[in-house]
Amino acid sequence: MTALALAENRLRQFLALAKPRVVSLIVFCAVIGMFLASHELPPARIVLFATLGIALVAGAAAAVNCFVEQKIDALMARTRRRPLPSGELTSRSTLAFAGIVGGIGLLLLYGFVNELTMWLTLATFVGYAVVYTVLLKPATPQNIVIGGASGAMPPVLGWAAITGDVTFQPLLLFLIVFAWTPPHFWALALYRRQEYARAGVPMLPVTHGEAFTKLHLLLYTFLLVATTLLPFATGMADFFYLGSVLVLDAVFLGYAVGLWRRYSDALAKQTFAYSIFYLAMLFAALMVDHYLPLAFQ
Secondary structure, three states: OOHHHHHHHHHHHHHHHOOHHHHHHHHHHHHHHHHHOOOOOOOHHHHHHHHHHHHHHHHHHHHHHHHHOHHHHOOOOOOOOOOOOOOOOOHHHHHHHHHHHHHHHHHHHHHHOOHHHHHHHHHHHHHHHHHHHHHHOOOOOOHHHHHHHHHOOHHHHHHHHHHOOOOHHHHHHHHHHHHHHHHHHHHHHHHOHHHHHHHOOOOHHHHHOHHHHHHHHHHHHHHHHHHHOHHHHOOOOOHHHHHHHHHHHHHHHHHHHHHHHOOOHHHHHHHHHHHHHHHHHHHHHHHHHHHHHHHOO
């Protein structure tokens, strides 16, 4: 293998550490938060540096997660090819990558966005990389519920980047993502329950069984549906959002009821995949609804 090929492979491994697919959804929700925080188009400079800073810190948090969970990852089919369990990268290089990338991200937020966004992003990093990954995930089946707070922060970060403040609107977005997180991850945990059990991770299907998890997935989906109506109920969003979210909610409820009544691994996989599409479309509907009146001015 040539030096160029080795360098390209190295870059791919570091990129894999940052979990780009996960980070892309995080960044998307943060960017929507930025646009919702502005009555007109937000300043391009702030959007650029806030997006880059949040993405870099999120990638650093993902790398720390890979470092902490490398032994667990080696036991699970979906994660055993990650750079650390596969031997492509060392623990030292992973921590160095996380420190450099995360540090650059925080500096960008502090220097080009605002101090509040930097501190909130740092708190989110600690919440995911330390509180969730190190403390909650190996200790309690409620790891996803409690740790979901850090995963629900991106729209708040985006809002703070534009306004330098946190009002009730970004907190509504926080609640939506917070309520979405348990059914999203429990769908994954249901069809990966044997792998989690083998790895010793106390996910809900492992500790309380399939039936208990299916019921709670359904109950949290009802909670999610109620939460998604809050932007319309409070006047934050209008009828385009309401119509869109009712359709999205109906499909999600259909999946949740289907899992509860006639579970299959295939249906759980479909539910997990739909949950990602659901969140992206919900935030997209919020943005379209926000700017729709401007199109008719």
